[in-house]
Amino acid sequence: MNIRGEGYSVEYEDGVIRISGKLSIMLEDYEEVEEFFEKIVESEPEKLTLDIKELEYLNSSGIKTICVSLILEAADIEGLHMKILCSDNYTWQKETVPTFKELMDNMEVVFE
Numbered sequence: 001m002n003i004r005g006e007g008y009s010v011e012y013e014d015g016v017i018r019i020s021g022k023l024s025i026m027l028e029d030y031e032e033v034e035e036f037f038e039k040i041v042e043s044e045p046e047k048l049t050l051d052i053k054e055l056e057y058l059n060s061s062g063i064k065t066i067c068v069s070l071i072l073e074a075a076d077i078e079g080l081h082m083k084i085l086c087s088d089n090y091t092w093q094k095e096t097v098p099t100f101k102e103l104m105d106n107m108e109v110v111f112e
Contacts, residue, residue, distance in 0.1 A: 003036055008055075012040055015047050017070075020054035027061040034069040041073045046081070048074055052097070053087040053112060063096060067103055075104040083108045 003010040008021035010033060017040065040048070050070070052058075058066075074082055082104060086093040088111050101107050 001036060001039070003032055010036060012036070015045050016049045016051055018051045018054070019058075020052075022057040023055065023062045024057060024059040025061070027064075030061055030065045033062075033065055037065070037070040037073070041070065041077065044077050044080075046079065047083070048080060049083045049085060051085040052093065053085050055093070056090060058092065067100065071100055071103045071107070075106075079106075081106050081108070083110060086111045088112065 001012045005023075005025065008019070008023040010023075011018045017037075050066070071082070074080055084097055084100065084107065086097050086109060088094065094111070097109055101109055
């Protein structure tokens, strides 16, 4: 499963969601991404990795979409372990992503 837009991509394979590029679309345009996350969560994986190491920019609508449509939904799956792979190269990731751990007990945030 893949979503490609102008300057960004969202891909899913073998329990890993990879988001790369600059994701700064309007809130209403995140509907496709929300549905993408919904399908993944509905499959009830045991492990889920969100790899955003190559995500240079994410606007506030994107942060909301990840928090509400992915993390909070995944938190409802009993026993699911979630890992978020981040890059030390992007200030927004260092400042924002660690707060995602407050949304889910079984989450690990890794900076590389």
